Amino acid sequence: MPDDIAEVYRSTYPALVRFLYRKVWDAERAEDLAQEAFARALVHRPENTRGWLFVVAANMARDDARRAAREKRHLTLLKSEPDAVHSSPEEDIDAATRTKRVRVALDELTPRDREALLLWDAGMSYDEIAAQTGLARGAIGTTLARARRRLVEAYDAGLEGGQHVARG
Amino acid sequence: MSHVDEGTLHAYLDGELPSGERAALEAHFAGCATCRANLTEERALRERATAVLGSARPAERPAPPLEQLRREPQRSPWRVRRSFAWAASIALALGLGYYMRNPGASPMASVPPAPAQPVAVAQNRAVATEEDKTPARPQSQRQRRPGERQASRPVDEVVVAQQAPRADSAAPALRLADSVKLDAGAVSGALARAEPDRAPPPAAPASIVVDGAPARRLASAAWPVINRRLARSILGEEPVGLPGLATRAYRRAPGTDGTVVVEQVLDSSTVIQIFQRPAYPYDSSGSGYTNDEGRSRPRVYASEDRARERSSLRFGRFVRGLRVEITGPLSADSLNRLLEQVAPLPPLP
Numbered sequence: 200m201p202d203d204i205a206e207v208y209r210s211t212y213p214a215l216v217r218f219l220y221r222k223v224w225d226a227e228r229a230e231d232l233a234q235e236a237f238a239r240a241l242v243h244r245p246e247n248t249r250g251w252l253f254v255v256a257a258n259m260a261r262d263d264a265r266r267a268a269r270e271k272r273h274l275t276l277l278k279s280e281p282d283a284v285h286s287s288p289e290e291d292i293d294a295a296t297r298t299k300r301v302r303v304a305l306d307e308l309t310p311r312d313r314e315a316l317l318l319w320d321a322g323m324s325y326d327e328i329a330a331q332t333g334l335a336r337g338a339i340g341t342t343l344a345r346a347r348r349r350l351v352e353a354y355d356a357g358l359e360g361g362q363h364v365a366r367g
Numbered sequence: 368m369s370h371v372d373e374g375t376l377h378a379y380l381d382g383e384l385p386s387g388e389r390a391a392l393e394a395h396f397a398g399c400a401t402c403r404a405n406l407t408e409e410r411a412l413r414e415r416a417t418a419v420l421g422s423a424r425p426a427e428r429p430a431p432p433l434e435q436l437r438r439e440p441q442r443s444p445w446r447v448r449r450s451f452a453w454a455a456s457i458a459l460a461l462g463l464g465y466y467m468r469n470p471g472a473s474p475m476a477s478v479p480p481a482p483a484q485p486v487a488v489a490q491n492r493a494v495a496t497e498e499d500k501t502p503a504r505p506q507s508q509r510q511r512r513p514g515e516r517q518a519s520r521p522v523d524e525v526v527v528a529q530q531a532p533r534a535d536s537a538a539p540a541l542r543l544a545d546s547v548k549l550d551a552g553a554v555s556g557a558l559a560r561a562e563p564d565r566a567p568p569p570a571a572p573a574s575i576v577v578d579g580a581p582a583r584r585l586a587s588a589a590w591p592v593i594n595r596r597l598a599r600s601i602l603g604e605e606p607v608g609l610p611g612l613a614t615r616a617y618r619r620a621p622g623t624d625g626t627v628v629v630e631q632v633l634d635s636s637t638v639i640q641i642f643q644r645p646a647y648p649y650d651s652s653g654s655g656y657t658n659d660e661g662r663s664r665p666r667v668y669a670s671e672d673r674a675r676e677r678s679s680l681r682f683g684r685f686v687r688g689l690r691v692e693i694t695g696p697l698s699a700d701s702l703n704r705l706l707e708q709v710a711p712l713p714p715l716p
Contacts, residue, residue, distance in 0.1 A: 204433070205433055206683075208430065208433050209430075209703075210683065210684035210685070210706075211684070212430040213427055213430075213703075213707050214707065216425060216427075217424050217425065220423075220424065220425040221420075221423060226425035226426060229425055230425075230428065234430075234431065234436050237433065237436050238436040241433075241436065249685075294422075297422045297423065298422070298423040301419060301420065301422060301423035302423065304419065305420075316416075316420070319381070320417070320420055320421075322684070322685075322686060324383065324687040324688070325378065325381070325383040338374070339378070339383070340373075340374035340375055340376075340377045340378030340379075340381070340383065341372070341373065341374030341377075342374075343374075343377050343381070344373040344374050344376070344377040344409065344412075346416075347377070347412055347413055347415075347416035348412060348416075350416050350419055350420065351412060351415050351416050351419060354419045
């Protein structure tokens with residue numbers, strides 16, 4: 200029997216938006232895609248709604264990224280550059296800058312490591328991550344360990360780089 | 368045993384190791400300072416990575432009603448479906464309208480059967496119908512008929528009966544708010560009936576109960592306190608909670624239900640309760656999550672549970688093998704947001 204989509208919608212929508220946001224880096228676009236995924240689920244009525252949604256969402260995000268790359272090469276998703284005049288202390292870096300740094304750091308990961316990390320962060324279990332990524336279940340721990348280490352290292356490297364620029 | 372690799376450490380920290388492996392690992396930690404140090408390091412890394420990722424998140428906005436997605440203009444084959452859905456919802460509305468005016472006439476399929484107390488159920492339906500007309504005064508409605516119901520779980524049935532007709536018509540956000548309000552009324556009504564002489568004990572943490580079973584929730588203040596290890600062994604995995612919040616107590620439900628509640632302190636006056644029990648999140652046929660040895664308890668929901676699950680609005684989600692619900696004296700929005708953050712508590716060192 201298919202899951203109750205209304206229940207999945209309530210419990211999973213924010214996680215799906217977050218998951219998509221970290222792929223398309225545009226909050227509204229992420230919401231649109233999440234809603235589109237649920238609209239499709241209403242039509243298809245998949246057995247495992249949640250797993251299905253994340254697969255569909257990942258595909259949509261990939262298509263979306265390709266299209267965006269084709270059509271709007273010039274578009275910078277972070278519209279406002281951080282105010283360089285305020286050489287703000289580390290605590291005060293605004294959300295856009297922080298997001299950009301996370302984005303750059305995530306780009307340092309291999310697609311598979313990144314996918315596993317984002318799925319874990321969306322509340323998926325190892326079993327589900329394995330099913331979705333094609334990794335062996337026994338490899339998920341290692342994959343996540345590597346992804347986490349790489350993310351933190353790249354993020355910290357970005358911080359240092361940023362400070363260099365700000366000071367230089 | 369040679370030293371534990373980082374993948375296993377992360378699986379352990381994520382609460383994803385089978386219990387046998389977990390026990391062996393913990394035995395190893397006890398005798399191996401190197402691995403203990405590595406564990407501490409990996410735990411810090413894991414938390415850091417979560418924090419880094421968590422700093423890049425979109426502003427959370429409420430989800431639009433699911434119904435709206437259904438009606439959004441799409442490709443052409445969709446439009447046919449849309450008009451059909453539209454016709455179906457009108458038919459449903461008419462049917463419900465008829466039903467509401469004849470509460471006893473046709474039994475609703477989604478109301479859990481209570482063959483032993485047909486009278487009680489019928490009364491509850493009548494109450495539910497009145498409440499739909501005057502939702503602002505559920506409590507006074509209830510108090511006017513104090514002695515009429517002896518059913519042991521009247522509150523459940525009222526909630527179910529009252530929500531069933533709305534299931535497909537109203538926006539989830541609205542229904543969420545409504546159900547919180549009405550459930551709160553139901554709870555105080557239940558309290559007034561159950562304990563006419565004294566006010567609820569001030570220690571009772573939840574003043575809003577957002578669940579289909581408020582009676583059970585209220586009773587949970589008296590559930591036996593257990594320790595963390597027992598909680599874990601009841602659940603078969605690490606209990607979940609809000610990382611970073613102090614845990615006040617672990618309790619277990621009486622009986623063999625397998626429910627554990629984690630009480631966490633949000634601030635000096637606010638306690639959040641996180642109910643959790645083993646569940647099949649995705650596969651109700653019974654083939655999933657079979658790697659947990661030593662469980663004789665059937666892990667598929669009883670049909671009564673499932674009916675309640677479907678028809679009640681609650682703040683629940685699945686966190687790996689656990690069905691998790693959250694309650695606390697907070698707004699629906701806040702509870703929902705907190706629920707999003709629920710994660711396995713880091714294992715004891």
